[in-house]
Amino acid sequence: MSYKRSSLMQERMEQNRLAILDSARSLIAEGGFKDAQIQTIAERAGVSSGLVYRYFDSKSQVLVEVLSDAITTELQVIDSIADSALQPAEKLHKAVATFVKRALNSPQLAYSLMFEPLDSHVELERFRVKQLIKKSIKKILADGKASVAFDFDDLNSSALCVVGAMTFVAIEPLDPAQNTKFDPDYKDYFSKQIADFCVAAVQKRSDRQDS
Structure with missing residues (x-):
């Protein structure tokens, strides 16, 4: 009993x-x-x-756990893409586009969790979160490098650039002050633009030697 x-x-x-x-x-x-x-x-x-x-213990601890729970879900989505049978360029494109589009589906939440100014406890969690995202992206980039689908000099720097595009590029449309209209066509367009940019930045081009 x-x-x-x-x-x-x-x-x-x-x-x-x-x-x-x-x-x-x-x-x-x-x-x-x-x-x-x-x-x-x-x-x-x-x-x-x-x-x-x-x-x-505090409001900050509540917010840190909300952020931690939210990124756990996002990482599961990215990792499932990374472990799929897609080609490296398709994996990277899908991972970036999916992350951005999911953020646009809940703009206020995404903006607050990623960008809204708060205390050092939340900022430290944001840094940890970006490191976790980077780890997942590095896996995709490393696979692409190994298969000669991607061509870049430094894996860590390249992953950081992709994470920057996935997150900070979205500040403007996510900012509530911008009052951006998130219709389905805009979400598809914006997320595709970022994903296209990330893939183009690392994808091997046969004509590079000639440029």
Whole structure:
């Protein structure tokens, strides 16, 4: 009986924790970090503010975990592409275009998680996140280099450039102040432009010797 009670308590605690994170994520998606205050997070999660602090030391910790959970999903998408049977150029194009398009599908959330100014704890997590994205992109680039589909001098630098294109190039359309209209055609066009650029930057060209 004691074990069952303990198991039920553990399940309830995990449900509360997930509700808090889901609440924070939805608030960020609607209005950015400014709307994700502890009191508001607690109200939407159906718990007290005090209970939030039983699971998280601060608002920053909540936001760091939201960012961590979000990037875990994105990495799974990229890694599934990297492990697919596509050719290296197709993998890179699909990975970049998919990442950008998914960001455009939730612009406020993507902008806040990647760019909205916040404290050092979140900035450190953003740096860690970019390193994880870079690791996944390096795998695609390394495969392309090995198969002579890609031609570049330095794997790490090339991966950093691709990650920069995937993230910082999207600042302008994602910025809520720009009020960009994200219709399906625009999402397809914008994500394709970035993906085309990334592939062109590393793809081997037979005419390079002649240029």
